Each structure stands twice: as C-alpha cells, then as structure tokens.
Amino acid sequence: MSVTTRPGGRSARVRADVHRAVAELVTEAQGELTLPVIATRAGVHPTTLYRRWGSLGELLEEVATSRFSGDIVVPDTGSLRGDLERWATDVATDLADPDSLALIRTTLGSGPDGGCACLGDRHDQLKAMLEREQERGGAVPTVERAADTLLGALYYRALFSRQPMDEPWIKDLVDMLLR
Amino acid sequence: MSVTTRPGGRSARVRADVHRAVAELVTEAQGELTLPVIATRAGVHPTTLYRRWGSLGELLEEVATSRFSGDIVVPDTGSLRGDLERWATDVATDLADPDSLALIRTTLGSGPDGGCACLGDRHDQLKAMLEREQERGGAVPTVERAADTLLGALYYRALFSRQPMDEPWIKDLVDMLLR
C-alpha cells in the first residue's frame, strides 16, 4: 500500500503560481487577503487552496519559510567579523524590501507559529559561521546571543522603529557582539 | 461652527467594551477576527465599529497603543544599570503574557503602521532613563542603540525565537549595552 505523492508537473506549477500570487498580493492587499483572492490571482481554483493548505496561516508559513530559506549564501571572508558584517548586511538588504516586510507582518498575524517561519534558516547560517570560527580556534559568542544581538536589532528596526540600517550601524552592531 | 465631540458617557463605555472584547478575542480567535465578531462580544452593534473605527487595522492600532502605553512605570533605582534591568524585566514580563503577544502579532498583521502602535511609549521611557543618567553626569548610549539592544532582543525572543527571558539573560543584555 504505497502512498504515492505527486510533487512534479501540475502540482509544482500550481504551488509556484500560488506562492507568486501570495508574494504579489501581500504587498498590495491592504483590503483583505483571503484564499479565494489568492486563488484568483494565481489562476487556480479556490478549492485547491482549501484542500491543499487548509488555512491562510499554513499557506503563509510555507511561503515565508521558502522565501527566507536559502536566499542568502553564508559568506566566507576569512574572519568571523567580516562574515557577520557581510551576512548582516545581506539580511538588512532583504528586510529593507517592502515585499519581504509585508510578508513577515502578514505571516506573524496569521497564526502563532509564523515567527519561526519568517526566520527561515538564518539561525542555522549564524551557527555555521560561529562554528567555523570556533574550529579556527577563535573565541565565539553563543548562537543565542548572536541572534539576540544581530537578528533582534535587524528585525526590530525593520518591524517597529523603521529606522534605516546602514553600513556603519551594522559594523557597530557586530562590534558590540564581538567585543 | 464649533464641532463638538462627546468623549464621555456612553461613548467612553462603548470604547472600553470594545477594547476589552478585542483583548479577549485576540487570544482565542484563531478562526477569524472581524468587526462583527468583536461587536457581538462587546455587546455593541457592528455598525458602531464600522462608523467609529472604519477598519480592523485602525481599531487594533488604537487598542495596542493604549495597551502598551502607561502600563510600565519608569523605575528610579539610582543607577542607570539598575533602572534598565528593572525596566527590561518589566517589559519581558509583559511580553511573556500570551495575550500581549497575540495582540502584537495581530496588530502587526493588520496594517503597515502596527509596529509603532505596539511599542507604545517605551521609546520615551528609555529616553527618560537615559536623560536622567546624563543629568547625573554619567556617559550614556544613544536611545537608538539602547532600543536596538534591549527592545530588539526582547521583542525578537518573544516573537521569533520563543526562548525564555530570565533575569541573568536580562542582566547580560544590559551589561552588553553599558559596557
């Protein structure tokens, strides 16, 4: 009794269309973001969304996870400081994009598990950089502290204070962490 | 042609009932949070909400602003370090409450201006503590840096990483800022 799944062909196409529709609508739809609206934009029947994802929250989590995973390559500049500065700059650039921000806000709003989805694999990326430095023999902060300092400040500015995140500010941030 | 307003009596009562209804529903209503649902819970007619607030986003912003303003008294322990530790502990306690967290998430999700509303007057409180220390003659970090470090880490853990925020962690946080 092999339960076969069909990830290719039409299913994959539908999935891609829906993801794209969500990404588009999330930036505009100040009015209302519902499954029927997404379905229409994607050129797909609403029933498909209800059957495949069940709720708006689950769909948004999937979109956010795939959106914020694998989008940034872990840099390798030779020093932890350089890696972190480069990586934080990339994250900041990403967060400066209104589309990304709108997706984060909407995902957070729909369901209690939206937060983790919006992080993607950034926690893992941070861990990778710290472990590499540790293997070099350097002293490194914990992943938690690095996340609190860097991701905390980055997401805070993006979501709440709306202040710009420029190069010198990022350097200060990393300096504060590694000092 | 004096445009008179009526903030007292029934209007104030309706406002209070609606705010309370939102606070209650925001924690439960995983299903759907709409103006008619809020109206029913508040014992008020839906028309009132449409006429007075216009949209769910505006109502949530108002609720969040009043919820996160004036809820914490600025401590005065004699030292900036003590003040910040005490204040951050209060903020952490507040953020640990599932109701507060649900309100923040929902408010962020409904409208682009939800972030500021969720901060309430915490930026001002931070500023007050820093300025007092400055008048004492001490060297203080900028408000922006303090917010990035403290509020950033606090809100990040509450919304994204979901890790506990205990006393030693908060002390480390303040130490990192003042060092």
Place this chain on the structure above:
DNA sequence: CCTCTAAAGCAACGATCAGTGCGTTAGCCA
C-alpha cells in the same frame, strides 16, 4: 502505451461579511 489514482476543477450551499439609510438614544451646553 495503458492503467490507476492523486490532485485540480466545477457547481452549489449556507453563513457571514462590509456597507447604507433611517429612526432612536443620550451627552453636552445654554
């Protein structure tokens, strides 16, 4: 190439939503 069935489309339903015109209640000021 043929078969099987997972996945998508279609149609129709009850429920609820956002919005409007009008009557009613009750703050506020003279």
Place this chain on the structure above:
DNA sequence: TGGCTAACGCACTGATCGTTGCTTTAGAGG
C-alpha cells in the same frame, strides 16, 4: 431643565467567504 445633535441601534442588501459532493485532468508506475 430643555433643546440640539453626536453617537448608537436597527433592518436590510449585495458580495464574498469557507465548505462539500462530484467530475475531470494529468502525473507516475507497470
């Protein structure tokens, strides 16, 4: 205390939502 009118309640409408049974399409394995 009485009049004025801001603010609320009521009844109703069209639109849209979430959901379900059934049919059709098209991957994937033999």
